Amino acid sequence: MENGDIEIWANSIREDLPRMKGQISDTEIIIPRVPERLRLGENDPYEPQIISFGPYHHGKPRLQDMEKYKWRYLEAILSRNEEIPLEHYINMMKEQETKIRSWYPDYFDINSSEEFVKMVLLDGCFFVEYLLRCHEEVLDELDSINWMHGQILYDILLLENQIPFFILNKIFELLQVTPSPSMDVHSSPSSLTEMAISYLRRTTKKNTNLPPPESVHHLLHLYHSFCLYTPKVERDRTTSIITNDGVTSEISAEVSCQDIPSATVLQEAGIKFMRKEVEGSSLDVTFSNGEMKIPPLLIDADTKSRLRNLVIFEQFYPNFSSDKSFSAYVEFINVLVTTPEDVALLYEEGIIQTFYSNKYTAGLLSQLQRGTTVKSNHYLAPLYQKVISTFTSISLTTSYFPRCRKVSRTKRREDNGEACVLIPHPRISLISRGILSTKK
Template sequence: MEDENIASEQSERREANGNADSLLAASINEKLSSLTSLPSQCCIYRVPDTLRRLNEEAFVPRILSIGPVHHGKERLRDMEGHKWQYLKALLQRKPGTMVECYVKAMRELEARTRGCYAEIIKFDSDEFVTMMLLDGCFIIELFLKNKNKQLRDEDDPIFNRTMVLTDLHRDLILLENQLPFFVLETLFNLIGNTDQEGPSTSVLELTYVFFKFLGLQEVLIRDSQPDVKHLLDLLRLWFVPPSSTKSTSKSKFELIRSVTELHEAGVKFRMGTVSCLMEIKFINGVLEIPPLTIEDTTDSLLGNLIAFEQCCNRFTPRYITDYVILMEYLINSPKDVALLNRYGIINNLLGDNEGVSHLFKKLGKEVVFNSDKFQFSNLCRDVNKYHKTRWHVWRATLRRDYFNNPWAIISFIGAVLLLFFTLIQTVCSLLSLKKGNK
């Protein structure tokens, strides 16, 4: 009887465990079914914590929120009123335009727009559509006013305050502060051109004019219509070299020496003449690097471009990441910055060479790059090969130690002449001695 009770208890226990397992499995399946895969059109991400921890300020908007990630934050509310004012100004220049037309267009793009963000957006439909319309029209009106001063009011709160405009330039290039480019194009097409705005205006052209101070390639605007994801993606496209000059390098990745070490080994430096930042060349001992202006927003621009490349797997190679890695190796100290500044390659508006050196060290931290597809592998190989040649090192040492100033040159010539006359005197003495022996 006792054995039967034990068996019964064990059976009940197994049944209870089985039910518990079934319930747990059902809960797990429910959780899995609720998950959504990352949309294929996803292109707007949160900055990875590994990068954010290095310099959080570089990734957070100062005065303007665009899109859902920073929407509604208290410290950014002041700009919301300006958004409504800009929307009103935009609509007033298009008499007879119904707001309903814009709302309908944004509603049709809502699902596609939500799919561009890497996280689930918890706004309801009306709130999300309002945000799309308000943020998109603000950007377009801002760009139009930037290009055409006649569209600005005398008391415009943005263009009459340089600091505000500077902050807007910075905030519009943040990875977390983006709106899909097709939203801007759809709104711009609905608004249409007016005589004031010019017959050939496009969102691409307006963007170029607004960010022209960055030294962008204007040729791409007219020669092609790339598949642009958002404003930050467009800037990246303008910084990337044309397809005709992209490296097809399969060389093994090699570390490159610092600017100072290369300079001491006889490598010459020259400011590049092309507008593309990535077109760095090494020909006949001359390293040609396009100029780069270092100012307050440089760390934010490069940092967000790097974060975009790190998050998006479609970028191969990662041009901006590779560029920063190369510059990090070249710039190892303030002395390297001073040399590049002397040759016009770096225009340091920070005024602190140590700060520029620290900037590239910081940008290169926690960054993943593919050494097998490094854009500058061939360049590093050629520079290292030149650096290892003994003749180049000897020639550079001779120039540094004996030809670095007029007095050193005079001393060297004097030493050579002294050696020459000593040799002649020795030869003459030997000849005289030989004649005497005869």
């Protein structure tokens, strides 16, 4: 190869460097598509039903009915402050186009700069105006359709349907809304973030008083923070010691979720389940003195999509290092509920609230964790250790054998859940897996 050719290639690569850098978010914050390995053949939990935001679902025929509302809401935004002309909004969007595009790393078919800017402008102005109208309790044509607001909330909280929050903030700032010290109805909101929190509080009927976070990447991120419980648990890496008739058993603090029996088996061993009344998060699970207290979990038409999008958001969140997570919570629910009998038990205790059959509910809950990973040191790890210690203590002191119960989830899918096998004594099972050791 001639030196001249190498120099031409090098110049070509140098020209591409700025362009390619612009396609990567400086903050590593991205709004990805849900990959096939996590979809597992399903689209409904991840795709909008009536309205699109952002490029991934833009232009789909079944979502076109809502486009007229986006134009009306753009007009409403412009009329809120007529001193700020449309050109100001377009210029701001154009200046931010490269940054906005970098937040969407997966393929979308919008190459035209004009089309992309128009899309973000319409989507962003609809979003801001919608939050303003909800805050001001202004009735419009959307209120004439009973299910409309619930469906918009459903679509707003989909990972693939997010808009960078910074661009929404810029629209809000251009409006020059006068700040107010309170968030009383009809007062001017002090910030877009506080207005969004107020919207989530009303629409989800949660009493969580989340202080405005330092940064919000998109509304699903804010909803994640809004819902997430932060338990103050000190990690104890020592072992718990149980002594019985001269036999000392050591239970490692590193206990896997697979070592936790299902709800019915735990109840048969004497562990009690109780509904826990909390304000806000349903992740606040506790275990003490043989009693497991779990906040109520509502199973409705939105549950699967809502939890799956929160879990998958965590899978892609850069440097997600918090012990707390929805990923750990759905793993916990998946462990407790393996059969319709487990659903029936938790329903009787007021923990699971569902209008579906026990079989359907058990199947739905078993799908929440599919394809995802959970860090071993998550916030429920100490609870797992306490449960297995108590369960093993009962086994050692009462020679408890669980009754014949359903086989594993994998086997149950093969035989439609009808087979029944004898489960090994828990102490034997724990010894075989290296979790429990005995010393005389």
